[in-house]
Amino acid sequence: MQGPTLYGSDYSVYVRIVRLALEEKRVAYELVPVDIFAPGGPPAWYRERHPFLRIPAFSHAGIDLYETGPIIRYVDEAFDGPLLQPIAPGDRAVMNQIIGIIDSYAYRTLVWDIYVETVSKPERGETTDTERVSKAVPVAETCLSELSRLKRSGPWLTGEDISLADLYLAPVMAYFEKADIAGAMLDRHPNISTWWRAMRGRESFIVTEPSD
Ligand SMILES: N[C@@H](CCC(=O)N[C@@H](CS)C(=O)NCC(=O)O)C(=O)O
Known part of the structure; x- marks a missing residue:
């Protein structure tokens, strides 16, 4: 059977x-490349x-999906290979709680309010919205504190085995860590810093590095 097709750009967190x-x-x-931020918008199709x-x-075997959550759960359940969702209800709930935090708060705050405003915009010669950054910092702190509190003991967020929660957080962290304020904030949460060092050395993470 033909493998899946994914539509999007490698720079995208999701x-x-x-x-x-x-x-x-x-x-x-x-x-299949789709640049959602292309000047004229994405292709009409x-x-x-x-x-x-x-x-x-995403498309595979007649199943057409959008939204990252359903796509990655389908990938985990439709294909062989290591399970990416814990079996124990409590561990699975923690995984889903972490994914919810990233979807609802961390992506916007860590990537758009902090990384884009303080790194990406200055690189493009644009002005940082300092008020937006100031409002984001306490939210970022809450995100990191909650991730730190929820993290189970073991190398990965839900314990001994990597799960969808790790895969959700890693691309967000890859942008956030480029911000000047990230280092000190991460230092306050050693279990997340240790997790991040392990995650960034993982083969899946290395081979999915954006091209520019
Ligand atoms: N809820 C969507 C979020 C996807 C999303 O926001 N993707 C970003 C790129 S990382 C995007 O397409 N942004 C375009 C825009 O905001 O107009 C999902 O889970 O897939």
Whole structure:
């Protein structure tokens, strides 16, 4: 059977989450480039794939999906390879709690409010919205404190085995750590710093590094 097709760009946090899941499961896939931030917008055909015009979208064996959560759960359940969701209800709940925090708070705060405002915009010669950054810092602190509190003992967020929670957080952290304020904030949460060092050395993470 043909492997899955993923639509999106390698710079995208959410596209990388799906790529990490595919790599962890050792599933060969095709990445069809869709630049959601292209000046004229994405190609017209993409609206059929994702009516809300976000990336990623995904297709496999007649199943067409969008939204990263359903895509990566499908990848975990449809393909052989190591399970990426804990069996124990409590551990699975922690995984889903972490994913919820990232979707609802951490992605916007750590990537858009802090990384884009303090790193990406200055690189492009644009002005940082300092008020936006100031408001984001306490939210970022709450995100990191909660991730630190929820993390189970063991190398990965839910314990001994890597799970979808790790794959969700890693691409967010890859952008956040480039911000000047990130180092000191991470130092206050040693269990997250230790996790991050392990995650960034993982093969799936290395091979999904964005191209620029
Ligand atoms: N809820 C979506 C979020 C996806 C998302 O926000 N992707 C970003 C790129 S990382 C995007 O497409 N942004 C386009 C925009 O905000 O217009 C998911 O889980 O897949």
